Amino acid sequence: MATAEQIKSLLLSHYKNDSDRFTSIALQVAAHEARKGHMSIAKEIKALIDKAKTDGFKVIKINPNLEDLVLVYYPEIGLENLVLSEEIRNKLLRIIREYDQREKITKFGLNIRRKVLLSGLPGTGKTATASSIAAELKLPLYVVMMDKLMTKYMGETSAKLRQVFDMMVSNRGIYLFDEFDALGASRGRDNEIGEMRRILNSFLQLIEQDQSESLILCATNHIKILDSALFRRFDDIINYKLPDQKIIKELIQIKLFKYLDNFSLDPIVEIADGLSHAEITNACNDALKEIILSNKSKVSEELLTTMIKERKMNFFNQ
Incomplete structure (x- = not known):
């Protein structure tokens, strides 16, 4: 050793x-x-x-000026562990397939889906999608911290944005702009300021000019406030919704498949209706922790119901 x-x-x-x-x-x-x-x-x-x-592997180097702005991850869990609607899954598989065979597509003068907007309520799978795509393509995931970009570097944000886009060329990967509405809010909003308008204009130019081999994913919880000029810059827009009862049941079964006692999930699924994927997963984790601490081997119907109700109360009291 x-x-x-x-x-x-x-x-x-x-x-x-x-x-x-x-x-x-x-x-x-x-x-x-x-x-x-x-x-x-x-x-x-x-x-x-x-x-x-x-294989051309090298330790990934990040511009020192961007180290607290761009976080890098190496995801290993692919799409198989994501519970999504068939429509969204097919769209994601199409993005992955096009990227894997990008040389075949570009030979015909066509562009692959490389700039994608992910829209939906918190906890519906947008960030998990970015992680899974990175794992499927065996690429690093770079998360651009929008809150730091927009606050710490106010006045220098356009320059930092350009550095991020330059990094996309030198460091091929999946780039996630999370909480994208912080940058992409409409230029006509009442509370806008000149600096924000310039930053948005800068982003519009950079994303349109980008010719790197990186995938750009922008995630937003508030698509309605985004500037209309943004939409034509994206190759695809994927809308995430709260899980329906079929997906809720599948989520619970996947998370607790070894620990569920013998009872019908249907009443619990009805109670959980309206919760996000993340909240349902958290409720299942709460139930697992409870049986571990209680030295039990199975999650009972009563326990899971209690945990789901707690999450629902918290979710709707936010």
């Missing part, structure tokens, strides 16, 4: 985005294992390093 110092050095080089140092230490670990007679492990480590080089 790697020494404690080697592990610390690996972590340090990773967090400093020093790919050369990371590779050097990894090779040292391989040599260390070989000296101890662990030839199989040493060969595996070297094979991983060689594969990373041939």
Whole structure:
């Protein structure tokens, strides 16, 4: 096994985005294992390093000016764990399929669906969608923190936006502009200010000019307040709704399939009607935590009903 110092050095080089140092230490670990007679492990480590080089893998570097503005994730859970309507699932599969075969499409002078607006109430699956697409395409997910962009860098926001779009060229990935209405609100709203209008105009120009190979996803809870000029800049608009009773039942079954006692879910599904995907998932998690703490093996109808009712009370009292 790697020494404690080697592990610390690996972590340090990773967090400093020093790919050369990371590779050097990894090779040292391989040599260390070989000296101890662990030839199989040493060969595996070297094979991983060689594969990373041939695949063009590198430690992702973010512009230091954007480190607190753009968060990077490496999702591993794909669409199979998302409970969505057939319509939305088909749209997402189409985006993934087009991206996977983008060279075939662009040869005919056509553009793939690469700029997508996700609209819907909180908790209906917009952020989870971005994460799942990243996992399906094996790309990093970059989340642009709109609240920091619009407050901390007021007056410099257009410049920071340009840096984000430049980053899309150098760092291919899925870029999620969450809470997008903070930037995309209509230029004709009564409470607008000149700076916000300039920022929106800047974004309109940047997204229209963007020719990177990254996917741009913008998520909003308030599509009605978005500026009308935005819509034609997107290749697709996906509208998320609260789950119907069929999806509610499927959500509960997937989350609690090993722990559900033998009872009908139909009455609980009716109670849960009107809750978001996230609230239903949270209610199931609450029930699981309760049986763990109570040393029980199954979630009873009474317990799940109680947790759903609590979530519904909280949801509608917001």
